[in-house]
Amino acid sequence: MNVLVCLAAILFILMVLIGGKKGARSFFALFLNFGVLLITIVIMTIPNANPIILTFIACTAVSCINLFYINGVNSKTKTAFISTMTTIVILLFFIVIMTKKAMIQGFGEEEIEELSMFSLFIGVDFVKIGAAVIIMSAIGSIVDVAISIASSMREIFNHHPFISRKDLFTSGLSIGRDILGTDTNTLFFAFFGSYLGLLIWFKDLSYSFGEIVNSKVFSAEMINILSAGIGVALIIPITAWINAYVLVKTRDKNAL
Structure with missing residues (x-):
């Protein structure tokens, strides 16, 4: 302690x-x-x-804390919040369908020994729980990318107040491309850092490469990483477009 x-x-x-x-x-x-x-x-x-509804509410609360509580209520945080919630809604529909198809819900055989003494009949939908876990794992990266792009685009707009909407949007995409590579690598290495013990266990149990790839634990975590990466990729054009639209529209409205 x-x-x-x-x-x-x-x-x-x-x-x-x-x-x-x-x-x-x-x-x-x-x-x-x-x-x-x-x-x-x-x-x-x-x-x-309903874990999906609870996850959406939790993501909304986390986004408000990370955007409005830390950075205050302003145009940057508002557009970042709208972009984040739009991406979360898209991801929710995609991940719920993907989780059902991949059948990664529940526990893998590597985890059964520790859980054998407990009852798994607890009255919750493990498919929705699996989707909720993926969404909650991605929310931090999504909010981070959203506020990074929104803040950078605001600075560009302040220095070039007469920039066109298309050029501002292109600048946002350019910023996002630089962020995309580092964020996806962060997600990837976070998995290997937290599951290094599991990978060593696979080695000690003489798992073949095919057995590792097809194990439920490994597959679930890789799908988690890939889904979070999809969320990071989606938030870039969404944030860039919303910011370009809002900033240029506000400028044109004030010019009248």
Whole structure:
């Protein structure tokens, strides 16, 4: 416990020194996000609760915390929020269908031994739970890309106030291309970092490459990464278009 407190204190001090008040808000936002996730998980265990609707509400709350609480309510955060929610809705429909087809819900055989003493008849839809897990895993990256593009496009517009909508949109896409590669790699290495023990276990059990690829645990995590990557890719043109539309429309309206 002392180690956790020390690490949290170091993180808080660094965030305040580097980010000032916004850094302090970012630190407390971590606990707010954790609270949202904890409440969502508790409600999900209630019989007949719809995990998809709960996930959408949780994503909305997380987006509000990360955008409006940390960065304030302004044109950048508003357009980033609209872009985020649009992407989440598209992803929800895609991931629910994909989860049913891939049949990655539930637990893999590698996890059965630890769960054998518990009953899995808990009255929840594991297909929807699987889709909810994928969406919640992607929300952080999606919000991050949305606010990054919105903020960069605002700076471009401030320095070039008479830029055309098409050129502004193209600039947003150019910024997004630079972000896309690093974010997808971050998602990829986050998986291997968290599941390194599982990969070593596969090696000790002499799994063949085909057995690893077809195992439910590995497949579920790879689908998780790919779905999050799709979300990151989708948010780029959506944010760029919405920002270009709003900024140019506001400029033309003020010019009248």
